[in-house]
Amino acid sequence: MSWIQKLQETYDRCAGQPQFVSAPLMPIDHAEQQVHIEITLGGSGEFSSAAVISKETTFIPATEESAGRTSAPVPHGLADKLEYVAPNVDGSTLQNGEESAEQDSSTNVKRQPKPKKEKEPPHTLYLNQLRRWVASEPDPHVEAVLRYVEGGTILKDLLKQKILHADASGHLLTQWTGTGHSPPIFTVLSATAGQRNQLAAVVRWRVELRDPQGDARLWLNPGVQQSWRRFVAKQANKVSFCMVTGEQHSLAFNHPKRIRHGADGAKLISTNDRTGFTFRGRFAIPEHAYGIGSSTTQKVHNALRWLLARQGYKNGDQAIVAWAVSGKPIPRVIADSHEIEEEARVEALAESAEDPQSRVVPEQLKEDAGQLSAMQLNNMIRGYRAKLTDREDIVVMALDSATLGRMAVTYYRELQASEFLERIQSWHEHTAWPQNMGKDRRFVGAPAPGDIAEAAYGRRVDEKMKKATVERLLPCIIDGRPIPLDIVESCTLRTAQRTGLKRSKGGYEEEFEYCLGVTCAIVRGRRREERYLMSLDETRTTRDYLYGRLLAIADSIEGLALWVSGESRDTNAAQLMRRFADSPFTTWRILELTLRPYITRLRSSRAPALTIREHLLDDVMGLFRVDVQGVSEFTDNSKLSGEFLLGFHNQRAALMPKKPNKDAVVNQPESNLKEEGEL
Numbered sequence: 001m002s003w004i005q006k007l008q009e010t011y012d013r014c015a016g017q018p019q020f021v022s023a024p025l026m027p028i029d030h031a032e033q034q035v036h037i038e039i040t041l042g043g044s045g046e047f048s049s050a051a052v053i054s055k056e057t058t059f060i061p062a063t064e065e066s067a068g069r070t071s072a073p074v075p076h077g078l079a080d081k082l083e084y085v086a087p088n089v090d091g092s093t094l095q096n097g098e099e100s101a102e103q104d105s106s107t108n109v110k111r112q113p114k115p116k117k118e119k120e121p122p123h124t125l126y127l128n129q130l131r132r133w134v135a136s137e138p139d140p141h142v143e144a145v146l147r148y149v150e151g152g153t154i155l156k157d158l159l160k161q162k163i164l165h166a167d168a169s170g171h172l173l174t175q176w177t178g179t180g181h182s183p184p185i186f187t188v189l190s191a192t193a194g195q196r197n198q199l200a201a202v203v204r205w206r207v208e209l210r211d212p213q214g215d216a217r218l219w220l221n222p223g224v225q226q227s228w229r230r231f232v233a234k235q236a237n238k239v240s241f242c243m244v245t246g247e248q249h250s251l252a253f254n255h256p257k258r259i260r261h262g263a264d265g266a267k268l269i270s271t272n273d274r275t276g277f278t279f280r281g282r283f284a285i286p287e288h289a290y291g292i293g294s295s296t297t298q299k300v301h302n303a304l305r306w307l308l309a310r311q312g313y314k315n316g317d318q319a320i321v322a323w324a325v326s327g328k329p330i331p332r333v334i335a336d337s338h339e340i341e342e343e344a345r346v347e348a349l350a351e352s353a354e355d356p357q358s359r360v361v362p363e364q365l366k367e368d369a370g371q372l373s374a375m376q377l378n379n380m381i382r383g384y385r386a387k388l389t390d391r392e393d394i395v396v397m398a399l400d401s402a403t404l405g406r407m408a409v410t411y412y413r414e415l416q417a418s419e420f421l422e423r424i425q426s427w428h429e430h431t432a433w434p435q436n437m438g439k440d441r442r443f444v445g446a447p448a449p450g451d452i453a454e455a456a457y458g459r460r461v462d463e464k465m466k467k468a469t470v471e472r473l474l475p476c477i478i479d480g481r482p483i484p485l486d487i488v489e490s491c492t493l494r495t496a497q498r499t500g501l502k503r504s505k506g507g508y509e510e511e512f513e514y515c516l517g518v519t520c521a522i523v524r525g526r527r528r529e530e531r532y533l534m535s536l537d538e539t540r541t542t543r544d545y546l547y548g549r550l551l552a553i554a555d556s557i558e559g560l561a562l563w564v565s566g567e568s569r570d571t572n573a574a575q576l577m578r579r580f581a582d583s584p585f586t587t588w589r590i591l592e593l594t595l596r597p598y599i600t601r602l603r604s605s606r607a608p609a610l611t612i613r614e615h616l617l618d619d620v621m622g623l624f625r626v627d628v629q630g631v632s633e634f635t636d637n638s639k640l641s642g643e644f645l646l647g648f649h650n651q652r653a654a655l656m657p658k659k660p661n662k663d664a665v666v667n668q669p670e671s672n673l674k675e676e677g678e679l
Contacts, residue, residue: 337445
């Protein structure tokens with residue numbers, strides 16, 4: 001129940017605040033609905049004009065029953081479908097907006113089989129509720145709508161204004177068969193089996209009074225909203241104990257849905273199971289097991305829906321969101337370092353709070369990506385700390401659904417702001433590495449959990465596998481747990497399968513570079529105690545790191561020779577990378593023998609560049625540790641860990657020029673060896 005209390009508190013603190021005016025929280029006793037038609041009325045209820053709206057989402061007055069309606073007719077408060085608002089459309093044909101007495105087999109309005117028990121048509125339900133509202137809580141805007149609806153001319157007016165379209169017999173069209181472009185109403189309505197039901201168009205109202213009283217747009221008029229809330233409160237019959245607030249409230253029996261998106265039918269709270277074992281055997285009625293007030297559950301679900309739309313991460317049915325209960329901005333949990341930095345910069349610029357000097361990079365840091373990224377991260381976290389108090393509540397919540405109707409909270413944590421920011425900073429510091437996500441996404445920092453899942457299992461990873469991976473990585477970010485070893489090994493194996501990864505049209509190893517950066521980041525993040533540098537560490541003497549350096553040097557030597565001779569094939573180091581990772585000692589013997597012809601070729605054409613690499617080979621070979629019996633770790637043929645990729649990446653980067661040409665290919669040594677060969 002803690003998550004419910006936090007969401008309710010978030011709603012109470014954020015609703016109506018000026019900083020959220022562009023994306024406000026939904027009012028109580030309202031529902032979110034896509035609107036298709038806007039009708040403007042005069043103060044006496046006379047028709048003025050109408051226009052088609054391009055699927056604009058609107059907050060409309062609704063009851064608990066109408067917000068969760070399915071097939072049974074239950075009217076909304078004001079804005080609703082034409083089948084509710086207009087008369088004589090239930091099970092009948094149309095003739096200029098009036099009921100036709102004759103049956104026509106070509107009618108486009110689908111007829112429902114007559115139920116055994118006669119029920120009131122949707123229009124009658126809508127009209128009666130509107131009358132009760134006006135009688136209970138009078139409002140001039142609502143009274144104008146009531147007068148117009150009672151007149152029964154809405155279909156005639158919309159046909160005259162060419163908002164709706166009918167055939168020669170007066171039947172509303174379900175598809176456009178005329179010449180030219182389709183009318184706007186057929187563009188905004190969703191099709192079912194190629195047919196569009198014009199009676200499914202949702203209407204909202206604008207009332208222009210002679211003496212204006214608030215906004216003429218009724219969906220934004222506070223007076224109309226308050227009038228509707230008072231009317232709904234008067235309709236409540238049963239008042240009982242709300243387990244969230246501890247007060248007497250009208251309890252909710254039909255909790256909201258559409259949490260993650262407009263078509264989402266899964267619910268977090270449901271009390272309609274009277275045949276299973278949800279409460280039987282422990283409680284007599286559902287309310288004894290769980291009772292929550294109607295206004296409380298609306299606040300909770302409205303706040304959650306709002307947070308997911310503003311700052312949530314969605315992957316299929318999975319949704320993850322982190323927020324400050326006060327509504328203040330915090331860094332996103334499921335995002336890479338570059339995205340978080342950009343969001344923080346936009347936030348600072350919007351508030352005009354960014355110090356221009358904070359964006360000036362010191363000269364001594366321009367050549368060191370590690371120190372520069374750490375400085376930028378510290379500045380970003382410092383900006384968030386300035387807005388949040390240390391003891392402010394931060395909540396991290398993950399949702400998922402196994403069925404279409406039920407949703408569950410799969411992860412939940414409450415932290416103080418100081419603790420949350422410390423863990424976010426720790427994750428982005430320890431898993432930082434130069435990332436190459438594509439042509440326009442290159443940065444130094446931590447990859448996003450979704451990127452890690454794609455690096456481990458491929459760009460076309462199954463949705464369930466991606467969701468499971470992101471969910472497993474969430475505790476690593478928030479709780480500081482180690483990155484799962486199987487994910488690290490999967491990334492390492494895919495990266496080592498270098499020749500099997502996708503390339504761009506120009507031969508650039510796009511996917512290899514992507515996987516290499518991500519894998520190095522998570523290897524560094526899992527083994528924090530090793531304190532790996534993001535630049536070449538010539539003092540590190542671990543076996544796996546040194547073997548990675550050897551592979552990079554061999555790749556560089558052969559790559560230079562191929563570039564000199566104009567060949568564009570893969571090097572032997574690239575082709576044998578996977579085998580090298582499994583059996584480094586025996587594979588190195590093969591690589592060393594294949595290097596001889598290329599060394600001979602380079603000795604006459606690129607001697608200075610070759611000398612640099614030969615000296616590096618000798619230096620690295622001499623760094624392998626020797627035990628007391630005189631056996632070098634170099635002869636150990638056991639499988640390499642992901643650490644060898646760090647050595648490979650750092651050594652390869654060290655062999656590249658400090659300032660490569662803009663058109664240079666990042667992973668091709670040939671692009672920069674011309675300068676080295678001419679030393």
